[in-house]
Amino acid sequence: MTTDLSEKIDTAPSGPAASAKRVRVTINGAVHERVVPADLSLLDFLQEDLNLTGTKLGCGIGVCKGCTVAVRRVPSAQLVPMLACSTPAVNLDGQSITTVEGLAGGGALTPLQTTFLEKFAFQCGYCAPGFLMAAHILLDQLRAAPVSRDKLDATIAEACGEHICRCTGYVRYYEAIRQVALAEPGLVR
Numbered sequence: 001m002t003t004d005l006s007e008k009i010d011t012a013p014s015g016p017a018a019s020a021k022r023v024r025v026t027i028n029g030a031v032h033e034r035v036v037p038a039d040l041s042l043l044d045f046l047q048e049d050l051n052l053t054g055t056k057l058g059c060g061i062g063v064c065k066g067c068t069v070a071v072r073r074v075p076s077a078q079l080v081p082m083l084a085c086s087t088p089a090v091n092l093d094g095q096s097i098t099t100v101e102g103l104a105g106g107g108a109l110t111p112l113q114t115t116f117l118e119k120f121a122f123q124c125g126y127c128a129p130g131f132l133m134a135a136h137i138l139l140d141q142l143r144a145a146p147v148s149r150d151k152l153d154a155t156i157a158e159a160c161g162e163h164i165c166r167c168t169g170y171v172r173y174y175e176a177i178r179q180v181a182l183a184e185p186g187l188v189r
Helices: 006-011 042-049 111-118 128-144 149-160 171-183
Strands: 020-027 030-037 068-072 080-083 096-098
Touching: 030 042, 068 128, 080 128, 111 128, 111 171, 128 149, 128 171, 149 171
Parallel strands: 020 096
Antiparallel strands: 020 030, 068 080, 068 096
């Protein structure tokens, strides 16, 4: 679905401090075109322009990782994590982004989401979108390059170790990710 640009062009900010740029991004499978201020964060673009509020603002400086989304820079590339709070939306022109809302594209929860729920991996849920996205990216990477069973825990820690949860330990997140990685054929050798 492409959005009409005429309304955004007429209301785009002017002047050097508020320069605007045209952005075309695919978010959760839908194409969005907008003219946005050059300093508009991806998080604000997602929440204010697209009403995708699953990605959370935690620290606002890219430390807690609660705002993590998955970005595919070119169609054949691996997913990479991107911090939506500190990344200007204009930097993602032409790229494909998956937010936590995009994980269950068909409406049904993914095995990863289901396992997070079954393992009671979170309490308040504020950091859960960031952990889900980091785990989603990790599973994508394991599909391309499986790891040996003895390296799985270290691989999970590397993918999620910098994510901050203020409510609970990380054990249940890691257990859920490990369970999903072991259950999907081909991810672990």
